[in-house]
């Protein structure tokens with residue numbers, strides 16, 4: 001039975017500072033590094049050892065993957081990085097303090113920007129401090145100026161279908177280290193969660209989520225590894 005392990009990166013510096021992050025590249029805090037190591041130690045303790053890894057182009061997810069694989073004794077497995085697993089782009093909110101933004105625009109508006117299915121945050125202006133067009137990792141990639149969850153799904157799922165699903169079908173145990181909203185996109189798809197209900201799904205940092213899949217890659221079970 002194919003198994004898929006999803007891990008959101010450990011606490012990042014901007015998780016700690018409560019700032020909208022999206023595609024901006026921030027590192028893990030010391031606590032985030034510990035969370036990542038603990039995730040890998042849990043995989044080792046439960047004997048759930050990944051054989052193939054995927055992650056985003058973002059440091060917090062890449063380093064989470066590496067800390068976790070090292071703790072599980074699996075630093076050697078093949079890994080693929082792809083921008084399609086990046087966090088959703090937070091547009092013009094990138095870099096802003098979440099509490100200050102709620103005080104300015106209201107809690108309800110901020111909840112819509114953070115959790116609605118298809119309403120994106122306001123777009124990022126060209127030349128903003130957080131414009132990534134000069135970042136070499138995104139050369140040749142059409143960087144969005146904002147993304148809703150629906151937009152995020154539109155790039156995560158084709159990547160899952162073309163690159164990740166074939167590995168699962170080949171019998172590999174796959175780990176994906178990614179982000180709150182790129183993982184919400186995958187969980188929505190794999191668990192058949194409606195557009196309305198996905199607004200209530202939160203993914204905690206550094207907690208491995210396991211999918212047991214049938215041969216057609218339908219989800220048979222989904223659970224937090226720490227709870228089994």
Ligand SMILES: O=C(O)[C@H](O)COP(=O)(O)O
Nearest residue numbers: 019020021022087114180
């Ligand atoms: O990009 C961010 O700010 C966080 O990683 C996720 O933010 P959210 O909780 O608003 O989805």
